[in-house]
Amino acid sequence: MLRLTAVRHFPFDLDDARPSCHGLAEVFAERLAGDGVPADPAAALVGNRNSFSLMSAHVAAQLCPDPDVVLVGHAAHDCDLSTSVAGYLQQRLPGDPLVLAVSEQGATTGFAALTMARALHDTGAGRRILVVLADQATFTYDDPRLSGLDRRRDHAVGLLFTDDGGTPVTELRVLAQVDRQSLPSALAAAAKEAVSAPHGVLVAGAGLSPADTAAATGGQVAVRHAAADRLTTAVWSALADELAAPATCERTVVAVEYEPDLGYLSTLALTVPPAPTSGAVRD
Amino acid sequence: MSATSLAAVGSFLPDTDVTLEQAATVLGLTDQELKRYRRFFGLDRVRWATGARQEDLLVAAIGQLPDLDAYRGRIRYAIHARTIEPTGAYSSQPLHTALARTGLGHAQAFALSQHACSSGLLAVDLAGRLLDTDGDPDALVLVLTGEKTYPHVARFMPAAMVMGESSAACLVGRDGERDRVLAYTTRTYGQFNAVTVRSGPQAAAFEQMYIPGLADLIRDTVAQAGLTLDDLRLVLPHNVNRISWTRLARLLDLPLDRLMLDNIARTGHCFCADPFVNYSRARELDLLRPGDHYLMASVGLGATFSAMLLRH
Missing domain, CATH: 3.40.47.10 (Thiolase/Chalcone synthase)
Structure with a gap:
């Protein structure tokens, strides 16, 4: 793992x-x-x-x-x-x-x-x-x-x-052939781990609009949207910001990005330990 | 780890046969270079797919895979192993277009680079690792090789300025009966990271270490598999030139007929595709018998040396 x-x-x-x-x-x-x-x-x-x-x-x-x-x-x-x-x-x-x-x-x-x-x-x-x-x-x-x-x-x-990293990757999934029609159900499945967790956060890439994520999560988790001014790093810098934020309890953080032209929907789920004063996995 | 194996290999040789002289005109080679390439390097002609785009080379290679329909549903990943990182228009996405055209859009696809012309062997090794963690014992990885050539490639590849556009498709599986990978070794000599250096001390140093370095790598790869050079039935080289392989054979005390050098004069150096194009040629010529050990070897600018030992 x-x-x-x-x-x-x-x-x-x-x-x-x-x-x-x-x-x-x-x-x-x-x-x-x-x-x-x-x-x-x-x-x-x-x-x-x-x-x-x-x-x-x-x-x-x-x-x-x-x-x-x-x-x-x-x-x-x-x-x-x-x-x-x-x-x-x-x-x-x-x-x-x-x-x-x-x-x-x-x-x-x-x-x-x-x-x-x-x-x-x-x-x-x-x-x-x-x-x-x-x-x-x-x-x-x-x-x-x-x-x-x-x-x-x-x-x-x-x-x-x-090997001794404090934040395990609990899921890494890449789906191909996800078109606009199948995106809502695929995204809902991708966000499920965050939605079902006691303290879940969804970090969404620029390929996903606030309307996409709201529909997928039913407004049940916090959603952080990445900037739209970079090709492939934006969702990851948003994840870095999220993980650097202080948190008093364990969180399930799911990063998700959609590549509309190629039809890829990809997900990374992390179990993030509490970090009361500063981010646990910034550096 | 379970054993990585090649389930099928298909190679595409474009129809247009271009003589060295014709290529020289397009690439702007001097008469002196032309003589050197023909006389010392053993180059004669290359195959170019005039008018074809990158995606067409990949589609053609996939089309050469035997029994593709039988394998199609099992192909979970597709990797385009590249000598030169993607340099087309961002919107063009030739790998994904090629997969869509061949009914393989379901495969997770990406390109792999930075081992230059030895990225193809890296892709086979990584394909085995992907399959080891995939969970489906029947899953396959499609490794694609072959690139379009352009005059500027001549500036990047001074050792082999006349490049060919043949391409190859290789299906990698686990624990197959045919063509099992027994060892893979790769070594990068970072002091040669400036790939456009054509003269001066760095170029001279690279030239000096090239044959001994490759010989060491081959010896180590063979030893890693618990074999000796005498056990090798065939070496499938990268088709960079004849003279370096001849010298290498002498250094290793390998009979020249154990090196498949036919394609150097026939297809030229085709980026990452050479070992696979040469494999197809060896099968055509019936040079491999069941149980034979053979070695694929490539050197990429930058400088990465790689060798893979397989049992047919």
């Missing part, structure tokens, strides 16, 4: 000491031509220059300097395609950590990464598993699904799982 030890949101401002992302516009111009998406190879890039390598190294330094496994989850591309994230981290971290990345599941990519983390943990691949979910805002093309993103900052959320 995965046990959460720490979860923390790391915002990254513009790092103008770093060079801009050389070559990225050219790469995307080539790649997007086949999709009929215009991208100017000579366009000046606007972004914050925080690559997945840099963000992951920073998160590791803060949460777990000696992980056995680092799993990077991202919904969109990196701003630096010239650096191997695996190599970069392997060079900087002690031991011989396994580093890999999971992507291409949109807003629910973090849940896919956790599914992989659970498989690695349960099959003995490591006792300290660090999941780094990352959103960076350097895009060389326009896409309707990227509108409304926070372009001023990049974001990462680190989740550290260790």
Whole structure:
């Protein structure tokens, strides 16, 4: 069973000491031509220059300097395609950590990464598993699904799982082929653990509206809605905020995200011990 | 852990056969590079799926799986193992489109990367781990490999600038009778994390350690399975070039006919798909008999070396 030890949101401002992302516009111009998406190879890039390598190294330094496994989850591309994230981290971290990345599941990519983390943990691949979910805002093309993103900052959320973590993951579920029609019943089932608990909280991702969650919970639990300005990290930073809040009794916290374009509904349920003065699993 | 096994493998070789000279024109290779690739690297031609999109390569590979209909309902996960992380338009989602087109939309799907061209072997290992924790003994994972190539890939992959677009689909199960995984080893040399470095001390250091490093990894993988190199019937390499494999065979004292090098000149290096495309070719040529041990090996820029030992 995965046990959460720490979860923390790391915002990254513009790092103008770093060079801009050389070559990225050219790469995307080539790649997007086949999709009929215009991208100017000579366009000046606007972004914050925080690559997945840099963000992951920073998160590791803060949460777990000696992980056995680092799993990077991202919904969109990196701003630096010239650096191997695996190599970069392997060079900087002690031991011989396994580093890999999971992507291409949109807003629910973090849940896919956790599914992989659970498989690695349960099959003995490591006792300290660090999941780094990352959103960076350097895009060389326009896409309707990227509108409304926070372009001023990049974001990462680190989740550290260790054998002695105080917050057990009681459920991790990824459902595919959930369309708008089947969402209400699927969401009600996903929220059930929070609804039936004495002290339940639902942390809902941006794919779910207040009306969706109200219908699913019948107003019986507290609901915290994530920001809508990030692709895959928002629900996890909302979870970090929730777990950092003082609580005098044990809570059942369920994080849930819906990816409408791909039809994924994903759920993570945690049993969170009391933390009277400060969050038990912030870091 | 129960034993990971390959239930089925299908490979797609695009129809368009492109000579090295034709590819050189598209990619902007110099005459000198062209000569070097042909004479020393053993490259001759590649297969390109002109006009096809990424999703088409995946659909074509899935279409090559034998008995797909019999397996379809058991496929619980689909992983696209990628050399280069997804770099298409965010809305395009080729993996999910390919699965929907082939009646596999029910599978939980995601892409896996950061082991570059050895991400395919990583995906097989992780597929076994996913199945071990899944609870359904009949569940399968579909591992997909193969990518579109573009001129900029030449800048990322100086060791093998002419890439092919062949793709493969591999169904991974547990405790199957065929093609059981006996050992898997992966090693990342982080000092080579700058993947576009083509010259200078770093490039020279990588070149110097490449063959000894790969040889060590192969020896360790074989030993991990309790075997010796003499037990290997076949090595299914990544199709990066002929010269490095020839030198490696010499270093390991492996007869050259134990290396399946046919596809280097025929398909070229096809990102993560090589070991699987080579497996299909070995089966076509009837090179594997029941009980034979064989080894898949790949090296990815960044630099990750991986090897997987299986029993047919």
